[in-house]
Amino acid sequence: MKKILLVGNPNVGKSVVFSRLTGVHVVASNYSGTTVEYTKGVMRIGTERAEVLDIPGTYTLTPDSKAEQVAAEMINNFKEEEGNIFVNIIDSTNLERNLSLTIELIKKKIPLVICLNMWDEAKHTGIDIDAKKLEQILGVPVVPTTGITGEGIKHLVSHFDKAKLSSFSFKDKWKAIGEVIEEVQELKHRHHTFAERLGDASIHHFWGIPISLIVLLAAFSIIRFLGESLIAYVLEPLFNNLWAPVMMKLSILLGGDGIIHNIVIGKLVDGQINFVESLGLFTTGLFVPIGMILPYIIGFYFVLSFLEDSGYLPRLGVLVDNMMHKLGIHGLAIVPMLLGLGCNVPGAMAARILETRRERFIASTMMAIAVPCFAQLAMVVGLVGKYGALALSMVFGTLFIVWVLLGFFLNKIMKGESPEIFVEIPPYRLPSFRVLMKKLWMRVLAFIKEAIPFMLLGVLFMNILYALHIIDFIGKLTEPIITGILGLPREAVGALIVGFLRKDVAIGMLSPLNMSMGQLVIASVVLTMYFPCIATFTVLLKELGIKDMLKSSAIMVFATLLVGGIMNIFL
Amino acid sequence: MRNKPLNKGHQHNDNQHHHGQKTIHDLRNGESSEIKDILGGRQFINKAESLGIRKGVKITKVSSQMMHGPVTIKVGQTQIALGHRMANKIIVE
Structure with a gap:
């Protein structure tokens, strides 16, 4: 051919x-x-x-x-x-x-x-x-x-x-x-268009800053709005009014208890199906990816695709370049970080736009440690959110501080210097709605195709681990670390194990453990930092090579124990 | 005592490394000039060239960031952002 x-x-x-x-x-x-x-x-x-x-x-x-x-x-x-x-x-x-x-x-x-x-x-x-x-x-x-x-x-x-x-x-x-x-x-001579003037303003050393804050604020609001609307008007009614009765019928059919019942439907809470806590394949396994995470994924990728196609991101890169240099990377590295916020896999791959191995190592490590993927993020909001904005800001604030300090630290101890930014700034273009929707659809489809099978696998795996008392066993072994250093109940180790597979399921596993707000905050931070999920790990291994990946992994584990331990002292 | 102006009114800042030669930093926002020379290693010159930045080409300074941040210039129809030290290597008329 x-x-x-x-x-x-x-x-x-x-x-x-x-x-x-x-x-x-x-x-x-x-x-x-x-x-x-x-x-x-x-x-x-x-x-x-x-x-x-x-x-x-x-x-x-x-x-x-x-x-x-x-x-x-x-x-x-x-x-x-x-x-x-x-x-x-x-x-x-x-x-x-x-x-x-x-x-x-x-x-x-x-x-x-x-x-x-x-x-x-x-x-x-x-x-x-x-x-x-x-x-x-x-x-x-x-x-x-x-x-x-x-x-x-x-x-x-x-x-x-x-x-x-x-x-x-x-x-x-x-x-x-x-x-x-x-x-x-x-x-032919022509006058500066509005788009051009806006383009210049967005990169201006003074005006660029309020513009970027407006963009960020707008981005968050749209994501929240889309996510919450989809949940409130489409998905929760769907699950509560249509799916729950079906599951209840199935529950009765399966006798209300027993191994098959508990794997497929999970445990009834107060005699009812609880889509978050029941932990069954067809209940939690379906509700969490579709009803809790997917709405925010749709919102996030809608906003990200728009920002990408409009040409705003390199301008943002220029504005933050100064600060990022202190972290060993130049402004454009904001791209893998933002992509990592959606899913760490494209985030890890996007590090290829950076010119040197040093930068790619620093950027990938920072992303893998401190940037939670949106699925994980949505779960954290769902679980920790009920304790209010303070708890959420503790989680994300800590992650942000870790991100900064880590970059600072890596920049100091790694030999060599990172090159300066040198990049084309495309003109502002209004994204074609058709292309935007296509892009959104592609990314959402990719999430559905990957998340749901892994989710179901994760819930199944976790149920098996519990049924065979493996969690108990490992929990006793790791208690000095999990409870001693991190202050978490020893069953939380189950979440850490499942987290190798998928982090959003792992967060979900924390919910029946009845932890205090402080513990939930620590657990959320630890789950983000300690190790990448298997998909990300595979990509990072390919991108960084074995030696660098080992270094990166060591940093991840060490940083997690350090940060978790410190948080435990204060919370 | 009256301050005597230094160097015929040239700004005295650490951008003037090259014996009074003008670099992008000496242009005002919106000001244009022709590139006289590009200093630096072959990799830098190659990349600059591939982006359209070469001797004899007219460039316009668009903006610069505070505290030695990147500079944005316009070459032909393209806007390019480059680091502060890199910008220092582009000598203009």
Whole structure:
């Protein structure tokens, strides 16, 4: 099957074009360097099928970050087989700079098609490009497209079999590019748009700060609003009015007690089904992911996707860069942290946008230790929230302080220095509602597909552990640590064990233990810090390598005991 | 006693490392200039070039952050943010 490699700078719309070609929905983001892995899809051209590869954006073939390295390798290793082509996706609003990569691709001697993407935006910003002339000069097909609306995509595909080897030659690369630009591009003067002025204000050293606070506040409010509305108006009625009676009937059928009953339905609380405390597969196992966590996941990813696609995040990165440097990472590292807030797995992968091993180690460790995933977070809010805002702020406040101190500490003891921020700031773009919804759907679907099976597995596993009294046994062994240092009831070790599998289930396991507010706070912090869940652990192992992962793990365990112990003294 | 101005009115700050040469830091917000030279190692120059920052190119300073934070510049149609020390390596007319 012939292969089509989509190549281009970061932030040119490669992933959007990819999803248009293949129907495979990739999570496309609007800021430099988020695609950190390649994606494969298949498309039909006439009667034939072709494999399409979307790779991370890169400015040149000499890579700067790990993400760019992935791209450079795939480009350099792309075979000159029959039918294989490069499709160079160009940001039409930045033609001059984008041509630099184009020229390097031409040297690769693989047939090329040029896609002038973001064509509508170029028009709107007064940039006029003569595509036909560019085609004449470079000797390869040049097709204007607008990925987010789909305009021009069919036209682009019809040119895939016309991909050519360019015979464009030159002596001085930039002089040649300059000449090409002279001939094909015309800039019409226009006034600063509102979006541009807002863009400048958001990064302004003074105005940027209140703007970022407004954004953060708005983000939290929307997440809370969406989450709470979904729970109150959709999910709780669904579970209480429809599902609970069904479960009660099943409970009676199974005799109200016994092993099968307790695994499937769990223990009745006051003779009723309690969706949080019963701990049955079909009760807690379903209610917790769907009725407690999913609503907030939807809210969170809605907000995050909007922030990504609008182009706000790199600006936020610039504002916080100063402070982050004291923690050994530069401002853009806020991206893996925010992604980690959704799920630690994409957070760990996003560390690839950082340039050095040192930064990636610090950022990944900080994220794995101090950033709870939203599923976990929602559970903590559900469980600790009943003690009020003070308890919640103790949990999250402690995690934040740990995050800062950890970064500070790692920055001091690790050799070397972290490089400064050096990144493109894309213009503000209003995200297309369609793309936003698609992105949201993809992420929510991924959560449902992963969370629910793991949840059910976790509840089952935990029930078995209790039934076989294994929890009791391990609890007695670890009592000096769990109760002595951390001040928790020894049954809490069950949560720590299940936490290896999934952290949200682990938090849920704390609920029947009747702990005091102080203990719940300590337990929530400990569960976040002590070790990553298996999914995150696997990714971190791959990203950091064994040696660094061991170092990171040691730090996690040690920090947990230290912080938990200190909290125990004070709470 | 009247203060005598230092160095013909040039600001005396620690950005002036390069014998009176102007860097991005000496531009005001919104001011444009042409890049005269880029100092630094090959990796930095390569990355700068790949982002469109090279000799002879016109850049506009957009803003800077407090306390030696990053500087934002505009090159062509692109906005780029770079660290304080990196910005010091870009000499302008």
